[in-house]
Amino acid sequence: MTPLADRERAALSARPVPDLSRLIDPIDVHTFRREHWERQPLFVKRSDPGYFADLLTLADVDEVLWLSGTDLRNIRVVIDGKETPVDELKSTARQNALEALYEHYRNGSTVVLNSLGDRWAPLRRLGSVLGAELSARIQCNIYVTPAGNRGFVPHYDTHDVFIAQVHGTKHWRLAGQPYALPLHGRPYDKSQPEPEPEQEIDLSAGDLLYLPRGTVHSAASNETTSVHITIGVHPLLYSDVVEHAVKRLFAEEEAFRKGLPMGFATDEQGQSQAVDQLVALLGVLRDRLSPREMVTESVRRAISIAAPTLDGHLTDLERLGEVEADTKVIRRPDLRWTLAVDEEAVQLTFHDKTVQFPAHVADEVRYVAQSNGAGFTGASIPGDLDQPGRAVLVRTLMREGFITFA
Structure with missing residues (x-):
């Protein structure tokens, strides 16, 4: 630069x-x-x-x-x-x-x-x-x-x-x-x-x-x-969250996509059948919609609507070969992200994309994500990765736009 x-x-x-x-x-x-x-x-x-x-x-x-x-x-x-x-x-x-x-x-x-x-x-x-x-x-x-x-x-x-x-x-x-x-x-x-x-x-x-x-x-x-x-x-409004979840359920369940009984507007029996079916469908909504899952999905949406923070990224990519384990870097400021860890992988979501890492580097990725703007080097990241592995991790996160030179 x-x-x-x-x-x-x-x-x-x-x-x-x-x-x-x-x-x-x-x-x-x-x-x-x-x-x-x-x-x-x-x-x-x-x-x-x-x-x-x-x-x-x-x-x-x-x-x-x-x-x-x-x-x-x-x-x-x-x-x-x-x-x-x-x-x-x-x-x-x-x-x-x-x-x-x-x-x-x-x-x-x-x-x-x-x-x-x-x-x-x-x-x-x-x-x-x-x-x-x-x-x-x-x-x-x-x-x-x-x-x-x-x-x-x-x-x-x-x-x-x-x-x-x-x-x-x-x-x-x-x-x-x-x-x-x-x-x-x-x-x-x-x-x-x-x-x-x-x-x-x-x-x-x-x-x-x-x-x-x-x-x-x-x-x-x-x-x-x-x-x-x-x-x-x-x-994000509660109405948005509910509407998004309901529309997704409509796409999955055929019963929601059926029409009311033929001629129901002039047929009392058809109207009674429609009432019974709607009671059943409301029960499906109650059973299938999970507030916890709806909030989790809302977190992903809140992250995805953020504008990418990629100031200087072109220069970072040009200098990527300079990155070693002792290169001082920093997590991009004001970045919205979320981290999901299971037995198989680590998923770091930001800039409306997900970058996946092996599960054994979960502690290292979490440390970088939670660094809150503090500068660090690959060598200073706690965990079991060796020095070449730390350099690879830092280069990967810089290439994807999660970190930049301090």
Whole structure:
């Protein structure tokens, strides 16, 4: 790795970990879980405009837009709830797409950068750390609203959000939760009159607002451009877990896939037969569905939805031949993983894949997996493996992307 790349990675790793406790500070995580999570909004007022500067600044957004060129697939322009399709921007013959986007912005439209965490390293790290902490999928969208304008009419989201203000101020109007914790298939009915706000908040740079899903809200920038990060949290819901397990059982059991009796809608005997069959099928659900297995499957799903943490992996692969038993390495930070051990094999699951090892190296693999970011060498791993075997283990885990050079 080049000295410049080394310095860049070191600078990134030296930043404060953007975890939940840092987002909501000075509120502690226990209080947040008990009083706010999926219950009620949280407003954290700070007098620190640069609190989120390591995640994103106005200058960073400027650079992202400049580098986007004509690729606007993840960018939207919206004003007062009305969106201009990206295809319409691209089809503007007299100017390039980015200039067309800026023309909309100059005329009051909000610019939305969807999923910027997929291509901006600090936000990607935020999503990785927070996702692991919450066992959820994280999506970071950026909203840039010119002074005195509103991007969206009142609505609620079907996922929880943390709103981190990074530049300017924005006036938020919160109108409560008419329907608690709506599922994805129940969006807000925007045809109804705009509700009267129950709470109004001015969010300044460095402030944070948490909204549980279902909280009706709208926001308008004040005297200056407003930039905020919306950190969308998509947890696994109990409804998801049950639906996933039930659908799998439907695929296995033919009885669930049969139709109700012919003509049952006009035949009382057919309706009685349908009732009896449904009683029997509900019994099958009760007998065949295991809550423990459903939670175990949910753990696998929570791990699989995490974005791969593979920063520097290409360089690691290039240097793989340098790895010896005394090479200092480290488990990749913020990695979601699970370990299963039986009499025949060790299965290490991460990055939506499973790497299998012989059962006799279970202690060594467990040590590496549980190293919690502490650097180690193959020689320092406890267990019965000889030195060549330890070097092979380290090379294998580096090749698969589980560890990297310390």
